[in-house]
Amino acid sequence: MIEWEQDAPRWRQIADVLRQRIADGTYPPRTRVPSLVQLTAEFGVASVTAQKALRALREQGWTYTEQGLGSFVSPRRADDETPPARPS
Numbered sequence: 001m002i003e004w005e006q007d008a009p010r011w012r013q014i015a016d017v018l019r020q021r022i023a024d025g026t027y028p029p030r031t032r033v034p035s036l037v038q039l040t041a042e043f044g045v046a047s048v049t050a051q052k053a054l055r056a057l058r059e060q061g062w063t064y065t066e067q068g069l070g071s072f073v074s075p076r077r078a079d080d081e082t083p084p085a086r087p088s
Contacts, residue, residue, distance in 0.1 A: 033071045
């Protein structure tokens with residue numbers, strides 16, 4: 001369970017944790033990130049909170065969604081610090 005910061009929304013803190021896991025290779029490019037159900041269980045939050053974190057990552061280009069399959073880490077260049085574009 002995470003120790004929550006009082007001054008930041010929980011969805012943003014979850015997105016930060018997931019971004020860090022992507023950056024450190026815990027979730028390599030093109031691998032599936034935890035599902036909504038897995039995130040709600042891991043972080044002890046409502047599904048709407050976890051969904052908002054996943055949406056933020058997708059909007060920032062860190063992940064992409066395959067309909068019916070889930071969210072996946074976007075491919076990245078190792079030397080690129082900016083979020084990647086969605087793969088074609």
